[in-house]
Amino acid sequence: MRISKTLKYILSSLLFLTVYSANGQTVEIESEKPVKNKVVEGLSIGVNVAPLIIIPFEPGRIGFGFVGRYIFKQDWSVVGETGFENVDVEKDTYRYKSNGGTLKLGVDYNFFHVDEPGNNDNITIGLRYGFATQNQESPYYKVIDDYWGDYIGSFGKSNVTSNWMEMVFGMRTEVFKNFFMGWSVRMKILIDSHTDNALEPYTIPGYGKWDNKVNLGFSYTFEYQIPFKKN
Amino acid sequence: MLLLFFSKCDEMGDICLSNQNAAQAGLYSSYHTSDTDTVLTDLDIKGIGNDSLLYEDASLSKLFLPLSMHSDTTAFQIKIKTLLDTLWFSYKRTLVHVSGDCGMFVESDIDTVWFTGRFIDSIAISDPFIRYNENIENIKIYIK
Numbered sequence: 001m002r003i004s005k006t007l008k009y010i011l012s013s014l015l016f017l018t019v020y021s022a023n024g025q026t027v028e029i030e031s032e033k034p035v036k037n038k039v040v041e042g043l044s045i046g047v048n049v050a051p052l053i054i055i056p057f058e059p060g061r062i063g064f065g066f067v068g069r070y071i072f073k074q075d076w077s078v079v080g081e082t083g084f085e086n087v088d089v090e091k092d093t094y095r096y097k098s099n100g101g102t103l104k105l106g107v108d109y110n111f112f113h114v115d116e117p118g119n120n121d122n123i124t125i126g127l128r129y130g131f132a133t134q135n136q137e138s139p140y141y142k143v144i145d146d147y148w149g150d151y152i153g154s155f156g157k158s159n160v161t162s163n164w165m166e167m168v169f170g171m172r173t174e175v176f177k178n179f180f181m182g183w184s185v186r187m188k189i190l191i192d193s194h195t196d197n198a199l200e201p202y203t204i205p206g207y208g209k210w211d212n213k214v215n216l217g218f219s220y221t222f223e224y225q226i227p228f229k230k231n
Numbered sequence: 232m233l234l235l236f237f238s239k240c241d242e243m244g245d246i247c248l249s250n251q252n253a254a255q256a257g258l259y260s261s262y263h264t265s266d267t268d269t270v271l272t273d274l275d276i277k278g279i280g281n282d283s284l285l286y287e288d289a290s291l292s293k294l295f296l297p298l299s300m301h302s303d304t305t306a307f308q309i310k311i312k313t314l315l316d317t318l319w320f321s322y323k324r325t326l327v328h329v330s331g332d333c334g335m336f337v338e339s340d341i342d343t344v345w346f347t348g349r350f351i352d353s354i355a356i357s358d359p360f361i362r363y364n365e366n367i368e369n370i371k372i373y374i375k
Contacts, residue, residue: 144249
């Protein structure tokens with residue numbers, strides 16, 4: 001019971017508290033009607049708003065994500081994630097534009113067990129395989145040469161495909177009946193990225209900066225679970 | 232004197248370098264059996280086709296000679312007092328991506344170096360590759 005309350009507190013603190021307070025609603029754990037602590041299989045669908053959170057820090061990147069989760073056993077779920085990202089950044093020596101999408105598939109394992117009927121909270125570890133395709137261009141670039149004059153050019157549109165793996169640690173809590181909020185942190189390892197020309201991607205949708213062969217990321221999700229069976 | 236290694240920090244904190252397309256040349260005496268640095272004084276150097284001097288009345292044992300990224304050959308006039316030599320570089324250029332913050336760079340692969348022999352005795356290519364952020368001597372110039 002204590003662990004469960006702690007988890008809810010951690011999750012709630014990290015989430016936007018205004019979601020609760022704006023509606024004057026609180027989660028009364030003690031007053032929840034006990035239900036059988038039983039496997040709740042079902043399909044969850046939701047959104048990942050983490051790409052929106054980074055916009056103030058990197059204004060040239062705009063993205064959004066969707067997540068689907070099928071819980072087929074108490075501790076295992078198959079997870080699919082998709083999303084898109086549009087990039088338009090201007091550096092001192094070049095401008096970079098890209099739009100593309102990502103697809104991630106993998107599994108999560110829940111290792112959070114508590115003797116509390118009706119508790120559907122999860123603490124998970126998981127793996128993802130990530131794939132992205134994007135269309136990129138550089139309307140102009142220059143290589144600075146103060147003596148002979150700058151070398152100036154451009155890259156037309158080209159395609160990039162990328163693959164990577166992710167290790168995921170996350171928390172997910174049921175804040176209303178069948179409505180989950182959660183976050184995860186991820187370590188992403190780039191396997192391969194292929195471009196048609198010398199221009200490499202500034203960012204890869206769903207992966208992050210191409211320069212980093214290992215990236216850290218996070219997700220922040222809102223999910224609704226469609227129960228296949230009654231609790 | 233031309234600032235060959237100008238750097239700055241962009242907003243992300245990464246350091247981006249410019250003017251990296253220079254062949255680095257060491258000056259050596261041809262009178263020694265092993266490589267021995269030598270210093271040339273009253274040295275004027277300019278690129279042929281460019282009115283600006285790279286070096287003026289300089290005393291140097293090492294030269295930075297920027298290769299043009301617009302063509303596959305670049306020539307320089309090297310003058311010591313009244314003696315004048317000309318140096319030609321022939322090279323292959325390759326456009327490469329440096330990083331997301333620093334953009335592109337033109338690498339050069341030196342094929343051949345020709346020279347007139349007023350005070351230059353010989354030239355050896357020690358490393359033909361001119362890469363971004365590398366501080367490597369590319370040619371050895373042996374002085375008579």
